[in-house]
Amino acid sequence: MSGTAQMPGPVAGRIRASAVADLYQHSHAADVGLSEQEFARILGEIAAKHLPAGAKESDAVGFCRGLRLEELALARACAAGHERAWELFLTRYREKLYDAARSITREDSSARELADSLYADLYGTETREGRRTCKLNYYTGRGSLEGWLRATLAQEYINRYRRRHRDVSLEEKTEAGAQFAAADPPPQQAPDPRLVEATDTVLAALAAEERFILASYHLDGRPLAEIARTLGVHESTISRKLEKVARVVRERIMDELLRRGMSRRQAEEALATDVRDVAVDVTGRLVQKDGASAFYRKGGD
C-alpha cells in the first residue's frame, strides 16, 4: 500500500498520512482485502462521530489507537463483501455467537433462531437504496467485536421479546390462560406528594453509579456479583456501597420531608409505608368474617 491515504472528515483529516499508514499496518486490514484509502475513510467516520470538531491531531491518533483496529478491519471487510474476511469471521465468531445466544436464551432452538437471525442481518439480506445493508457496518471498534456481537444479540432478543408480547394472538392468550387473568387491582392511593418530591430530589442528587447500583439491586433484582462484574469492582465493594447508599437515601429523604414541613414522626411513618400496600386493608382481609375455621378438619367438622 502507498501509505499516503488521509482520513476524511473535519477531525481526522488533519492526521498525518504516516500515522494512518501505521494504523493501517497495525490493523492487518490488507489481509482481509481492505485498502488503505477505505480504511482511512472508516477511521475518519468513526473519529468524526466520537471526537469534537476541534480535536487535536494527537487526540485523534490516540483515539484511533484505542480502537480495536484488527476487529474493525475484519468487520468492515465483511461488510464490504470480502470473502477472505467472511472466512475469518466465521472461523473466529461462529461458535461464540451461538454460545452467546445460548447464554441469553438458555434454550438451544431459540438460541439458534436468534443467532441465525443476527447472521442474516450481519450478512445484509435487506437492501436500502439499492445497497445491501450490513449490520457489521455499525461496528466502530470501541469495544471488542465479540462484545459488540453479544450486545447486538441481547438487543435483538429484547426487541423480539417485546414484539412477541405485543403481537401475541388471542388464541395464544387463551392457551396461556389469559381468560383466567386476575381482575385489575383497585387504584392505589397516591402517596403523599411531599414524599414523592423528596424522594425524587434525593435520587436526582445521587451519583450515577449509586443510582445504577440501587436500580440494579432493588429494581432488577440482580445479584451483587453480577453488578460487581458490570462495574468492574469486587462484590464486597458493591455490598458496602449498597449499604451506604440505602442509609444515605433514607437519611436524606427524612431531611427533605422535615424541610417540607413534616414532623419527624410523620416522616418516619411516610417512609415506612409501602406504597403498594396503601390501598390494601390487610387486617380486614386476614380476619375472617364468619369465624369459620381456617383449615379443613378431619371428620368433617
Added chain:
Amino acid sequence: MAEVPKIVSERLRSQAAAGEHPDANLLSAFSERALSEQERAQVLDHLSRCAECREVVALSALPQVDEERLVAAGRGSAGASRSWWRSPIVHWSALTAAALVVLIAVGERMRLRQENTASAPAIARYEPAEKQIASAPATVPAPPQQKQSQRLAETARPPRRAQAFNAPKPIGAVSGGKLASGDRVATGSATGASAGIGGHNLPPPAVLPMKPHANADAASTTTDGPAFESANEQAQAKAAAPAPSARAKQSVGVSAAAAAPALQTEGAPLSQGRSASFTTRAFLGPRWSVSDSGALQHSFDGGRSWKEVAVAEGVSFRAVAVVVVSDVWAGGSGGALFHSADGGEHWARVRVQVNDRTPSGDIVRIEFADAQNGVVTTSTGETWRTPDAGLTWRWQ
C-alpha cells in the same frame, strides 16, 4: 442487605431514561471498560435510568468463571468434564476424610515421638520448624548454583512462614514447630500449572526492579521460574552476598504441592512436654480483590474479612486475576503489571512492552485462559496479549 423505602423503588422505576439509548458499541465498550471517563459517566447515567439498557448489558455479559472452576482447572484437564466425583458432596467428603487422616497421622506421630524420646532431654523432642523443613526432601533437586543461592538467602532471612509455604514437607511436620498463635501456614497451594511456568528455561524477560513490599521478611525460596525476577529475592540476595549467583532462580517447591488441595494448619505455640491441639481445615486458596482505594487485598475466609497486600508503592491497582490458586496477576495505574507464582507471597513486576511501546493507560482487566495465554486491557481500550505468561506481548 439494607432495604430502601418502597417509595424509592417506585420512583426509581418511574425515572425516564435521558436522551437516546447508547448503541451496542458503547454498551459493549462500557462492559469492557474501554470508554473514556466522560463517556463512561454518560453511559452509566443512562443505565441508572434505563432498565432496558441495563438488561442488554446484563444479557451480553460473559458467563462468570467461578472460583470452583478455576481451582478445578488448576488440578488438571480432567476437571473439565463434569462427573459424579466432582459433585460438592463427594468433594467435601473427600476433603473431610483427608483432614481426618491428617489429624490421625499428626496425633500418632506425636504419640510415637513421645514414646521414643521419653528418656531423651526434653529439648530434643521438638525439632524447630526450620530444621524439619530443611530436612524435608525437595521433589525437584536444585542445581548447585541454586543451592548455593538458597543457602545465601537463608542466612539473611528470619521468617518461617515462607519456608513453610514453599518447602515440601510431610503434612503435619509443622506440628512440632514453634508457630506463634494465629500464624498461618499454607502447606501448599501451588498447582501443576504454575509448576509448568517454572519449568521453562527461557531468557529473562523485560523486568522492572521493584521495591520490596511490607511483607519482605518472607523469604523467597521458590519463584515463578526464570521468567521473572522477584524484588524480594533481589533484596535478600544482596543482603546475603553480593555474588551474582545469589540471584539465581530456584524452582524448589513449586512442584511440591502440586495438585493437592491446600491444607491450612493452625497451631497453638508449643512448649516442651505439652500436648498440642491442632485444627486442620480445607483451604482452597484466598480470594482476591482490589479495594476502593486501589489496594490489592486478599481474604482467607471466603470474603468475610480482607487484608491488604503490599505489592509496590505508588501503584493503584484496578484489576486482579487468579489463574490457579498460586498464579495471581494484578495490574493498575500506568500499565503496571505484577505477577505472583506463589499465591501472593512474592511479586515480580512484568514489563508489558513491544519495542518502545507500553500500555497507554491503566490496566483495567486481566484475563488468563491458562497459565500461559493472557489478555490485558487498558483504560484506553488497548489490548495486550501474551502467549507465554508475560515473556512477550502483542499489542492490539
